[in-house]
Amino acid sequence: MTAIRTARERARDEVTRAIKDEARRQLAADGASRLSLRAVARELGMVSSALYRYFPSRDELLTALIVDAYNALGDAVDGALGAAPDAEPPDRWAAVCRAARAWALAHPHEYALIHGTPVPGYAAPDDTSGPGVRLPLALAAIATQARRAGQLAPPDGGPPPAPVLADAATHVPEHAPGLAPETLAAVLAAWAQLLGLLSTEIFGQFNGVIAAREQFFDHAAAQLGRSVGLRRAGEATG
Numbered sequence: 001m002t003a004i005r006t007a008r009e010r011a012r013d014e015v016t017r018a019i020k021d022e023a024r025r026q027l028a029a030d031g032a033s034r035l036s037l038r039a040v041a042r043e044l045g046m047v048s049s050a051l052y053r054y055f056p057s058r059d060e061l062l063t064a065l066i067v068d069a070y071n072a073l074g075d076a077v078d079g080a081l082g083a084a085p086d087a088e089p090p091d092r093w094a095a096v097c098r099a100a101r102a103w104a105l106a107h108p109h110e111y112a113l114i115h116g117t118p119v120p121g122y123a124a125p126d127d128t129s130g131p132g133v134r135l136p137l138a139l140a141a142i143a144t145q146a147r148r149a150g151q152l153a154p155p156d157g158g159p160p161p162a163p164v165l166a167d168a169a170t171h172v173p174e175h176a177p178g179l180a181p182e183t184l185a186a187v188l189a190a191w192a193q194l195l196g197l198l199s200t201e202i203f204g205q206f207n208g209v210i211a212a213r214e215q216f217f218d219h220a221a222a223q224l225g226r227s228v229g230l231r232r233a234g235e236a237t238g
Contacts, residue, residue: 022043023065025079032122058195100135136188
């Protein structure tokens with residue numbers, strides 16, 4: 001029974017993977033708003049009722065694709081973070097930002113699914129929350145490491161308004177232990193600006209404006225790191 005069950009599970013995994021691959025192809029061709037279970041089934045030579053046993057609705061298939069995309073981005077970022085555990089905080093920050101950009105450029109339609117126009121009628125469930133915060137958590141981890149190493153200055157611009165500090169403080173114990181709320185607020189602002197840089201490039205807004213995009217990105221990402229307070233060994237942090 002164990003061998004039979006394992007074979008069935010393997011077959012189910014293969015069909016699930018084929019469904020997702022075809023759905024991604026349709027995302028690239030037609031956009032998320034036009035994703036159709038019937039169209040996916042038709043392209044795979046399946047009857048719709050068979051596909052519904054894997055994904056009972058379009059929204060469940062979308063959620064699976066969104067979770068996969070967030071995790072793929074998270075894996076890329078975590079890989080960059082783990083590749084240089086002893087590097088200077090600004091260098092680790094740069095590595096994470098570059099990894100996010102490389103993934104987005106290689107997977108523009110998946111990037112658009114998680115950071116582009118919302119899909120009409122779709123509301124993301126809690127399943128997407130954990131995978132969706134892997135990038136900002138990696139950035140917060142760099143700031144936490146910098147604080148421990150004495151290489152974290154106060155964020156640029158002074159403390160944010162009290163309500164923003166209160167919001168950030170609610171996330172410090174779980175997601176950034178030991179980090180000051182004002183620093184976490186700066187990390188979240190830098191994360192939002194990083195996504196802005198990525199979206200501007202992915203969606204073609206740099207066309208005719210910025211030709212040296214890699215150098216522009218590296219410079220802008222480094223500035224974001226400094227705005228958070230990241231410093232190299234020997235730089236003043238006071």
